[in-house]
Amino acid sequence: MCGDGDEAQGDCGSREEWTLLFWTSLAVIVPVIITLWCSAQRSKRKTHMKDFFRKSKHGWRYTDLFNKPTYCCVCSQHILQGAFCDCCSVCADEQCLQRADRSLACKEIMAPSGPDGAVQHRWVRGNVPLASYCAVCKQQCGTQPKLCDSRCVWCQTTVHDDCMESLADADRCSLGEFRSLIIPPHYLYRVNKLRRRHPDEYSKLASSCGSGWTPMLVLANTRSGNNMGEALLGEFRSLLNPVQVFDLSEISPSKALQLCTxxxxxxxxxxxxxxxxxxxxVLDAIDTMKLKGQDQFIPRVTILPLGTGNDLSNTLGWGAGYAGEIPVEQVLRNIVDAxxxxxxxxxxxxxxxxxxxRKPKVLSMNNYFSVGPDALMALNFHAHREKTPSFFSSRIINKAVYFLYGTKDCLVQECKDLDKRIELELDGERVALPSLEGIIVCNIGYWGGGCRxxxxxxxxxxxxTRLDDGLLEVVGVFGSFHCAQIQVNLANPVRLGQAHTVRLVLKSSKMPMQVDGEPWAQGPCTITITHKTQALMLYHSTEQTDDDDDESSASETESPTPHDSPQPPGPASAHA
Structure with a gap:
């Protein structure tokens, strides 16, 4: 009897264990299945959305969470997720998306002007920008928790629903604050109707766009620095004509610049x-325009720095890096004043x-050429980034990796005894080298992410130094630690001289080299640096590019003279 009781108790315990195992497995497997199903549905939905967005006339972007209270422009309901057009700012939830695409027109990049030759307002109701004010009563718009008030997608004017009838020139749009940068739809419409496309005809058509019209193209690299390019593309499409804004991951600069013609x-x-x-x-693409005989259409180039170093941007007064600290509208104002x-x-x-x-390799240089420790750091960084590109999505991470490779080189000293392996000539004169590890040839005032x-x-x-003097500055460094000391103003470089032509002869072994941050390992060779051409750049003279106020007088000697045709210095300054 006792044995039968123990056996029954054992069967009961075994049944409880199996029950517990079943429910435990169910608790694990069911969430996994649900997660996989949701992931598959999400992927399927994204594919469907992508196909729909590609065929649409709107510039739709999908978001899982809007960053401000948003209402559907079709059903007027409050929405947390959905799609918005980064050209005209129309918003819609998934259920209303196709209806919004059919019934709500986007910005027209090319259209005839009104009867009086003016551009007409293109109003979009609801979801006006925060802190926007009515053009009639001067009170804040968009304060009610519903789809209300309107905004013109061209001039950015906002008006209350009740004030719309009182708006003066309700059908006439001035294109707003940035009219001098916008390509109006009627201009492209008239160009398309021209029988004879000639620069003189374009100048005649430009008279209808007002005096001081300097249209601007935006070319953005969505893979640069902090990956802000895609968001910036949307903001510029909202403020300008979408035809002016190009994504360089989809179209090359040479094709984008054909709009200049x-x-x-x-x-x-x-x-x-x-x-x-x-x-x-982009500057190489502009040089290609010159080779095609399109010199008269050459544009002026300005920079919004999204990269890691941004030394050229710093030299031209546009700062060491952009992370959204000033609004895009202020960027456009600075460009107008440049x-x-x-x-x-x-x-x-x-x-x-x-x-x-074999033909020699020919490269273009804007910033600097170097051989030695800084080129070695750039070479190691690029090799690492090629293996794991997703890791290098932040400017801070990029600089940290540079620092780690610089610290490593301080210990290993792979570039020592450079003076025994290389010969340097400035304008044909041999220069005696001290015991160096690196030589840097500079065209601009900044180097190494903000160091003068x-x-x-x-x-x-x-x-x-000047940007247009036809001279290069040549310096030497004793190693990675010396580079770090120079960057924090604890040491001076070895100034080797200034020259119109620089020639370096690498006699033996491989050495790391770089031109404007593009590194490679080079065997014995002869490197000749000569003047190629001049580019027209925009200089922002009102922005302080250095953190130290007491250095402002010194910075003037390294800043370009802010006028169109600076005179190069005489031959007396050819050598230091």
């Missing part, structure tokens, strides 16, 4: 949103030793 000669400005490499890419300067561009020829029948290399600590007199 449909605009009045000498009037176009180009805003490059990206790092120094992106700027060089002045035109010329900047030297240089040709770097690399002729490898022993390869006499040629000036160093500023406690020693040095010849002034």
């Amino acid at each position: 449909l605009l009045p000669p000498g009037s176009v400005r180009v805003l490059v949103c990206g790092g120094d490499g992106t700027v060089g890419w 002045e035109v300067v010329k900047m030297d561009r240089w040709k770097v020829q690399v002729a490898s030793k022993g390869l006499y029948f 290399l040629w000036r160093g600590m500023g406690d020693e007199p040095c010849p002034p």
Whole structure:
């Protein structure tokens, strides 16, 4: 009897264990299945949305959570997630999306003007920007918790629903504050109707756009720096004509710049949103325009710095990096007030030793060329980024990785005894080298992410530098630790001189080299740097580009003169 009781108790315990195991497994498996199903549905929905967005005339962007109270422009209901058009700011939930696409028109990039030759307002109701005020009563708009009030997608004017009838010139749009930068739809419509496309015809059509019209193109690299490019594209499409805004991941600069040939000669400005490499890419495309005989359409180039170093942007007064600290509207105001300067561009020829029948490698240089520890850091950084590109999505992370590789080189010293492996000539004269690990040839005032290399600590007199003087500044460094000391103003570089032509001969072994942040490992060769051309850049003279106020007088010697045709210095300043 006792044995039967123990056996029954054992069966009961076993049944309870199996029951517990079943419910435990169910508690684990069911959420996993639900998660996988939701993920599959989400992926399927995204694919469907992507196809729908590609065929739509709107510039739809999907978001899981709007960053402000938002109402559907179709059903007027409050929505937390859905899609918005980054051109006209129409918002809709998923159920109303197709209806919104059919019934609500987007910005027209090309359209005839009104009967009186003016642009007509294009009103979008609801979801007006925060802190916007009515053009009639001057009271704040969008304060009611519903779809209310309207905004013109061209001039950005906001009006209360009750004040719309009282608005003066309700059908006439002035294109707003940035009319001098916007390409009006009627201009492109008239260009399309021209039988003879000639620069003189474009100048005649430009008279209808007002005096001082300097249309601007926006070229953004969505992969630069903090990956802000995509958000900036939407903001610029909202403020300008969407046809002016280009994503460089979808279209090359050379194709985007062909729009310049449909605009009045000498009037176009180009805003490059990206790092120094992106700027060089655009400037190379402009050089291609010159080779095609399109010199009269060459644009003026300005920069919104999204990269890691941004030394060229810093030199031209646009700052060391943009992270949204000022609104896009202020960026456009700064561009309107900017002045035109010329900047030297240089040709770097690399002729490898022993390869006499192969053409030398030819590169363009805007910022600097270097051989030694800083090029080694750039080479290691780029190799790491090629392996794991998703890791390098932040400017802070990028600089931290540079710091780690610099610290490593301080211990290993891979570039020591450079003076025994390389010969340097400035304008044909041999220069005796001290015991160096690196040589840097600079065209601009800044180097290494914000350091004024040629000036160093500023406690020693040095010849002034300019962007348009046809001279290069050549300095030497003793190693990675010396570079770090220069960057924090604790040491001076070894100033080797200034020259119109620089020639370096690498006699033996491989050495790391870089041009404008693009590194490679180079064997024995001869490097010749000569003047190539000049680019027209925009200089923002009112922005302080250095953190130290007491250094403002010294900065004037390294800043470009803010006028269109600066005179290069005489030959007396060719050597330090």
